[in-house]
Amino acid sequence: MSSNKNSEEILPSEQAADQAGAGAVEHADDPFADPGLPAHRPRVQDIDERAAKRSERMVALLFTISMLATIAFIASYVIFPIDKIVYIFPFGHVSVLNFSLGLTLGIALFSIGAGAVHWARTLMSDVEVADDRHAIEAAPEVKAKVLADFAAGAAESGFGRRKLLRNTLFGAMAMVPLAGVMLLRDLGPLPEQKLRKTLWAKGKVLVNMNTNQPLRPEDVAVGSLTFAMPEGLDESQEDFQKQIAKAALMIVRIQPEEIKDKQEREWAHEGIVAYSKICTHVGCPISLYEQQTHHVLCPCHQSTFDLSDGARVIFGPAGHPLPQLRIGVNGEGNLEALGDFAKPVGPAFWERG
Structure with missing residues (x-):
């Protein structure tokens, strides 16, 4: 069968491809031969x-x-x-x-x-x-x-x-x-201001987190540890976790003569002191209390605070004392807050004083 290849125009790219193929056949038996580059298309x-x-x-x-x-x-x-x-x-x-x-x-x-x-x-x-x-x-x-x-x-x-x-x-x-x-x-300053404020304010009643009932001084025994939240805060609320993360309280009753810090004594009521439950290291909830020494321990990294001495840090990586909430008693005999925390709750953050 005859071919009319010679009568057709051969493109440069096809010619280069034919040459490359011929070179590959020529050097097929030489494993070290340069195979060259394929023709550029x-x-x-x-x-x-x-x-x-x-x-x-x-x-x-x-x-x-x-x-x-x-x-x-x-x-x-x-x-x-x-x-x-x-x-x-x-x-x-x-x-x-x-x-x-x-x-x-x-x-x-x-x-x-x-x-x-x-x-x-x-x-x-x-x-x-x-x-x-x-x-x-x-x-x-x-x-x-x-x-x-x-x-x-x-x-x-x-x-x-x-x-x-x-x-x-x-x-x-x-x-x-x-x-x-x-x-x-x-x-910036916007989130910093949000972190400084909680739901606690003057007149907010302390509510027992277990019973959801207002706390009265007689409900808090010496040596006991009680957890409280502000009145009006409910677990069904959409932002409950965000609010309780800043407002959760520890309530402890200490003999007034055993309180070493002057401000702590003035902010307490009949030896009942209220401190933030949120550790100042990385924000874990504090739940362990030693009634003989009045020390509370964070179970995450063992930061220890002395509740009889302004909740100062006596051991562990926490960098700040626990913020105290000033409390009193309202006309109905319930424990109430006399303002918000004086210092930000939880660990350090940008622009914290």
Whole structure:
């Protein structure tokens, strides 16, 4: 059967491929022969400027999506409350804030990466270049070659010529760090003021957390440990855990003559003292009381506080005494708060005095 191959025009790429195949056959018996590089096949973007423009617009679109996702990240951080929970299939019950932050930041970072990959695969040069290995120490001519290669790569990337790509990349890269800057909001004065205030206020009655009944002085025996919360706080409330984490109290009765700290004695009622139940180390609930020494122990990291001496730290990693709540008795004979804690509850935080 005759072939009309010789009568047809042979493209340079096909000729190079035929030569490469012939070379591979020629050196098939030599395992150390240089197999060479496959013939370079130009992409459609290399020969059609309209296709290159389409790729350019696609990369710019990805960078623009990244910018919009970063804006959505910032908006989510401001708009959504931290305790809002919804059901999202197939993830189940999730925090709206956490889900939106993760989704928008993921889209922002993915879009930058996808845009950069698409830019490199469709618009930058894809010609394979063989380069011999050289010594670690670079010779002057090697340094000159590196600089020349860098300049050539910059020119081939079209970074200076394709202004749309360059500007959208700069915009995306400039806006993504704003997501991290927004996280610094929690280090400012706004959250610090929230941490300084609890539900305790003048006239708030102390309620026994076990019986949900108002506490009276006769209910607190010497050597006992009672836990209390502010009146009006109920476990059915949506923000119960957030509020009780700051307002939980330990009630202990000590013989007045055994109280060493003057302020503690003045803020107590007939030897009944009220201290925050939240450890000042990492916020664990304190639950162990030694009535002979009036020491309370945090079970997490063994921080120990002396309730007869202003709840100062006598052992462990806690850095602050437990805050005391000033208490008294109202007209109905119930224990009540005479204000909020004088110091912030729990561990140290930004700008804590």
